Amino acid sequence: MTHAHPNFVRNCWYVAGWDYEFTAGTPHARTLLGEPVVFFRKSDGTLVAMADRCVHRLAPLSLGRIEGDDIRCMYHGMRFTADGQCIEIPGQNVIPPTACVRTYPVTEQGSWTWIWMGDPLLADPALLPHARGVDDPEWVLKTGQLDYAAPHELINDNLLDLSHLAYVHVASFGATTGWISRQPRTTQIARGVRVDRWVEGAPPLPPLPSLAVHESVDMWASYEFLIPGVFLMYTSLHPPGTAAASKYDAPAGDVLFSNFTCQAVTPITADSSRYFFSWGPGAAFGDEVIAQQMIDVAMAAFLEDKQIIEAQARIIAMSPGEKIMPNAADKTVTIFQRMMERMKQPASACAQP
Numbered sequence: 001m002t003h004a005h006p007n008f009v010r011n012c013w014y015v016a017g018w019d020y021e022f023t024a025g026t027p028h029a030r031t032l033l034g035e036p037v038v039f040f041r042k043s044d045g046t047l048v049a050m051a052d053r054c055v056h057r058l059a060p061l062s063l064g065r066i067e068g069d070d071i072r073c074m075y076h077g078m079r080f081t082a083d084g085q086c087i088e089i090p091g092q093n094v095i096p097p098t099a100c101v102r103t104y105p106v107t108e109q110g111s112w113t114w115i116w117m118g119d120p121l122l123a124d125p126a127l128l129p130h131a132r133g134v135d136d137p138e139w140v141l142k143t144g145q146l147d148y149a150a151p152h153e154l155i156n157d158n159l160l161d162l163s164h165l166a167y168v169h170v171a172s173f174g175a176t177t178g179w180i181s182r183q184p185r186t187t188q189i190a191r192g193v194r195v196d197r198w199v200e201g202a203p204p205l206p207p208l209p210s211l212a213v214h215e216s217v218d219m220w221a222s223y224e225f226l227i228p229g230v231f232l233m234y235t236s237l238h239p240p241g242t243a244a245a246s247k248y249d250a251p252a253g254d255v256l257f258s259n260f261t262c263q264a265v266t267p268i269t270a271d272s273s274r275y276f277f278s279w280g281p282g283a284a285f286g287d288e289v290i291a292q293q294m295i296d297v298a299m300a301a302f303l304e305d306k307q308i309i310e311a312q313a314r315i316i317a318m319s320p321g322e323k324i325m326p327n328a329a330d331k332t333v334t335i336f337q338r339m340m341e342r343m344k345q346p347a348s349a350c351a352q353p
């Protein structure tokens with residue numbers, strides 16, 4: 001029996017990867033929430049996730065072989081079904097019913113692969129965040145990912161407080177202090193927070209050649225940040241004056257450009273994380289070329305985040321007992337952190353087969 005790490009919320013969907021990462025015919029090893037997990041596809045393409053640990057001598061099943069819908073451990077040859085049940089022990093006729101590997105609920109939606117790391121009986125597809133995929137008709141999206149030598153909480157905090165754009169993303173996004181001069185409106189929603197803000201009189205973000213005709217725009221940025229670390233943001237650019245004319249509520253009037261981004265943070269271990277992201281224009285405002293320009297800008301920006309967050313993680317690791325000092329921009333961070341704390345499960349609450 002494995003014990004749930006106390007630092008993780010478990011009863012929620014985590015992004016395990018992009019659907020195209022999990023190619024058929026071969027097992028794929030991942031570490032999620034400190035647990036070794038193997039992914040493989042059954043002959044009909046259905047994705048399976050199970051503990052990457054043979055019940056015999058704990059060798060990784062990801063070094064095994066896919067045989068039909070089953071996986072065979074390539075140490076001493078035990079064979080397991082997609083349900084984790086052992087059906088063959090070479091050289092032995094009796095198979096004990098305890099010869100069973102834990103499996104995890106897994107779902108593919110859009111381009112996103114989600115895994116439920118908690119009690120399988122609580123895995124509810126209705127709780128899947130509405131992340132858009134590369135095949136979405138409304139948006140032209142490109143994808144990317146980055147690994148962080150930092151706890152997932154620090155990346156969540158970063159996405160919950162976009163005031164950092166004014167300082168971290170000057171080079172990549174050309175972001176201005178408009179990101180901090182006006183506090184966003186924060187609303188608590190089911191399993192997360194919603195953050196709406198206007199940035200007034202700023203150069204267009206993303207800084208695309210095709211948008212350079214607009215010297216100054218008003219930008220509406222509206223996002224949901226959902227348990228355990230899923231960021232879904234709609235942004236639209238408008239003629240100057242739109243923010244005031246809309247009374248700083250949702251925009252009314254002309255849209256010059258719109259875009260959508262889905263991002264997700266998944267713990268690899270307590271101290272390392274994988275960050276998945278997609279970004280691109282509304283189908284009416286851009287094509288594959290624009291989408292590629294945007295994801296290139298995004299990668300530059302997310303490397304800026306990675307640099308400051310990994311450096312922050314190193315300082316925190318050297319500073320036991322040092323406390324943070326929240327400021328006005330931290331309201332959203334604090335609300336979300338409290339939600340996460342409430343959802344953390346005691347180690348014994350993790351169901352095992």
Ligand code: FES
Pocket residue numbers: 054055056057058059073074075076077078
């Ligand atoms: S470790 Fe898997 S069969 Fe021996």
Ligand SMILES: [Fe+2]
Pocket residue numbers: 158164165168169301302305
């Ligand atoms: Fe950032």
